[in-house]
Amino acid sequence: FFPPQVLLLAGAEDLECVPGFQQKVFYIEKPFEFTEDQLVLNLKFDDCEGNNKLKFEVSNPDFAVEDDGSLVALKNISDAGRALFVHAQSEHAEDMAEIFIVGANEKYGALKEILKLEGNLGIPRQKRAILATPILIPENQRPPFPRLVGKVIRSEVTEGAKFRLSGKGVDQDPKGIFRINEITGDVSVTRTLDREAIANYELEVEVTDMSGKTIDGPVRLDISVIDQNDNRPMFKEGPYVGHVMEGSPTGTTVMRMTAFDADDASTDNALLRYNILKQTPTKPSPNMFYIDPEKGDIVTVVSPVLLDRETMESPKYELVIEAKDMGGLDVGLTGTATATILIDDKNDHPPEFTKKEFQATVKEGVTGVIVNLTVGDRDDPATGAWRAVYTIINGNPGQSFEIHTNPQTNEGMLSVVKPLDYEISAFHTLLIKVENEDPLIPDIAYGPSSTATVQITVEDVNEGPVFHPNPMTVTKQENIPVGSVVLTVNATDPDTLQHQTIRYSVYKDPAGWLEINPTNGTIGTTAVLDRESPHVQDNVYTALFLAIDSGNPPATGTGTLHITLEDVNDNVPSLYPTLAKVCDDAKDLRVVVLGASDKDLHPNTDPFKFELSKQSGPEKLWRINKLNNTHAQVILLQNLKKANYNIPISVTDSGKPPLTNNTELKLQVCTCKKSKMDCSATDALHISLTLILFSLFSLLCKSF
Numbered sequence: 001f002f003p004p005q006v007l008l009l010a011g012a013e014d015l016e017c018v019p020g021f022q023q024k025v026f027y028i029e030k031p032f033e034f035t036e037d038q039l040v041l042n043l044k045f046d047d048c049e050g051n052n053k054l055k056f057e058v059s060n061p062d063f064a065v066e067d068d069g070s071l072v073a074l075k076n077i078s079d080a081g082r083a084l085f086v087h088a089q090s091e092h093a094e095d096m097a098e099i100f101i102v103g104a105n106e107k108y109g110a111l112k113e114i115l116k117l118e119g120n121l122g123i124p125r126q127k128r129a130i131l132a133t134p135i136l137i138p139e140n141q142r143p144p145f146p147r148l149v150g151k152v153i154r155s156e157v158t159e160g161a162k163f164r165l166s167g168k169g170v171d172q173d174p175k176g177i178f179r180i181n182e183i184t185g186d187v188s189v190t191r192t193l194d195r196e197a198i199a200n201y202e203l204e205v206e207v208t209d210m211s212g213k214t215i216d217g218p219v220r221l222d223i224s225v226i227d228q229n230d231n232r233p234m235f236k237e238g239p240y241v242g243h244v245m246e247g248s249p250t251g252t253t254v255m256r257m258t259a260f261d262a263d264d265a266s267t268d269n270a271l272l273r274y275n276i277l278k279q280t281p282t283k284p285s286p287n288m289f290y291i292d293p294e295k296g297d298i299v300t301v302v303s304p305v306l307l308d309r310e311t312m313e314s315p316k317y318e319l320v321i322e323a324k325d326m327g328g329l330d331v332g333l334t335g336t337a338t339a340t341i342l343i344d345d346k347n348d349h350p351p352e353f354t355k356k357e358f359q360a361t362v363k364e365g366v367t368g369v370i371v372n373l374t375v376g377d378r379d380d381p382a383t384g385a386w387r388a389v390y391t392i393i394n395g396n397p398g399q400s401f402e403i404h405t406n407p408q409t410n411e412g413m414l415s416v417v418k419p420l421d422y423e424i425s426a427f428h429t430l431l432i433k434v435e436n437e438d439p440l441i442p443d444i445a446y447g448p449s450s451t452a453t454v455q456i457t458v459e460d461v462n463e464g465p466v467f468h469p470n471p472m473t474v475t476k477q478e479n480i481p482v483g484s485v486v487l488t489v490n491a492t493d494p495d496t497l498q499h500q501t502i503r504y505s506v507y508k509d510p511a512g513w514l515e516i517n518p519t520n521g522t523i524g525t526t527a528v529l530d531r532e533s534p535h536v537q538d539n540v541y542t543a544l545f546l547a548i549d550s551g552n553p554p555a556t557g558t559g560t561l562h563i564t565l566e567d568v569n570d571n572v573p574s575l576y577p578t579l580a581k582v583c584d585d586a587k588d589l590r591v592v593v594l595g596a597s598d599k600d601l602h603p604n605t606d607p608f609k610f611e612l613s614k615q616s617g618p619e620k621l622w623r624i625n626k627l628n629n630t631h632a633q634v635i636l637l638q639n640l641k642k643a644n645y646n647i648p649i650s651v652t653d654s655g656k657p658p659l660t661n662n663t664e665l666k667l668q669v670c671t672c673k674k675s676k677m678d679c680s681a682t683d684a685l686h687i688s689l690t691l692i693l694f695s696l697f698s699l700l701c702k703s704f
Helices: 105-115 688-703
Strands: 024-031 039-042 055-058 064-065 071-073 085-088 094-102 135-138 145-151 162-167 179-180 187-190 198-210 214-226 241-245 254-258 273-280 287-292 298-299 316-326 334-344 357-364 366-371 389-392 401-406 412-416 426-438 452-459 472-477 485-488 501-507 512-514 522-525 540-551 556-566 574-576 578-583 589-595 609-611 622-626 631-636 645-652 659-671 674-677
Touching: 024 039, 055 064, 064 085, 094 135, 105 522, 135 145, 162 179, 162 214, 179 198, 179 287, 273 287, 287 316, 316 622, 357 366, 366 452, 389 401, 401 426, 412 426, 472 485, 501 512, 574 659, 578 589, 609 622
Parallel strands: 024 094, 135 214, 241 334, 357 452, 472 556, 578 659
Antiparallel strands: 039 071, 055 085, 064 071, 085 094, 145 187, 162 198, 179 187, 198 214, 241 254, 254 298, 273 316, 287 298, 316 334, 366 412, 389 426, 401 412, 426 452, 485 522, 501 540, 512 522, 540 556, 574 589, 589 631, 609 645, 622 631, 645 659, 659 674
């Protein structure tokens, strides 16, 4: 210990009794360890009234002050912190002493601090004659109020001097909690304090004269609220869910439970201890788990054999966890929470078929699911350790079968994806294996029960005849004679074992051009085939035919016939337009551009030949000039009087033999004024006689 004369901070020179600790600040050298029942130092407290009902309270619960003032350690302590505070209270006085624990290399520095009275933990330097020792007030005190909690002393007595207290809790929010007697220096609290709201108050005390002028101070007055165990531990981070893999070794950590206590963390009021109150379910052991009382870690305590998910009553355990303050003593307050622990599955059970052989029956020509294969698996249905994967390992060379997993039932849905043919094979045998999505654990393997056989019987169905080929194609010239043979179709019955006969009929013949011999399948024409018919698309005419067997009921097959029609020059070209108008005083005598078209195909179309019939009279009135292979232009040779004129024109295609179309272009010569054309009052038709003669001449030529 340091020399006592150095550590005496205030009141040592006063011979009269000053209530409180006779020495208030101590510095002790930090030992390697405080041992149980070790005397740390002796404290002397005197209230100048006999110390009636004197009680001591130490800030660290690992220390205590005996009735004679001896500060002793209650147990072996390796780390007691940097400071201890001792609060003493009797019927007539209350005070606090501070004990600072310093290392050997801090000794002289600490002595210097004592002399300066500075630092974070030391008592502020007492200025002049004001002695304001720290005040400790327990929280949650009951009325009556105000209650005397301490006293500020001034060694010098000045007439008219008054104490004045200020700071947070006096004249600053929260206001009015503390007050001081101006004459005596008695400090009082006016209401119940809550340490969890405000743990410390830093006030200032000064002495003023009668005019209010400060004559001493200010000096800091520290008021600390002593914690009471008034807050229960609380679990704030829920819900608490932990996972542990089945078969885990004993001592496997599952999760950590942490509670919070709002009381002073440096006291037993917030020293928590954890305990498991209840486990549900209680099988296979009522003590499946253990919780570290100090850390809150939950660990497994049963053997890996008992931690078997498949043999448990439930893979979910609920633990009621209790947190108790006061280090777990009976007087401590408690809080509880529920921890849910899920036993996670690992793939330690392979899937097994419920039987070694499955049967299925399917009609030939049908696709879809034919049988569901059932398996059992003791693993967790929500995991890949349960979900099944099926594979056909034999008997499916044509890839006619597929198998998929039903995600709800885990069954294997065996399907036919390519129609089966009874005449080729009436029976099929498949070998199927089942595995899990997740791999098995190393010690487990798939056994014989993970494979099964499926026997599939194919039922015979009366199948419709089949045309060969289908579709059928043939090329014919249009306009061939009625009754011509187009094609003889060939259809066979897949049911080779039934020896059935086949008859034919027309199913769809849009233009009504065809017929079929019901016995031998010969198709002939009943009308002229016309390539230009609207029923022909891209030179192809399509018809459908039926082949019907003699089964009961009969089965039908459909064949398609495409006839490609070759073009014949059987359409005369057409001329457009057939009407033209021109002004009687027109300067541009190019009347109209004529075009020609032909329904036939090349070379039975253009180039077209345009010609005018012979014009009668002394003067020629118009001429026609060829522009290209499909167009020509009519030109007037002079202005004509207002009238309607019919111009005979012939147009001839390039077919062999060529076809000619004789037609008339109606030409209206109109009066034009101010950009308006009037064709309503035309004169009598001109050159009508010429046109009549031309028409008669054309008819006579055709007759010869």
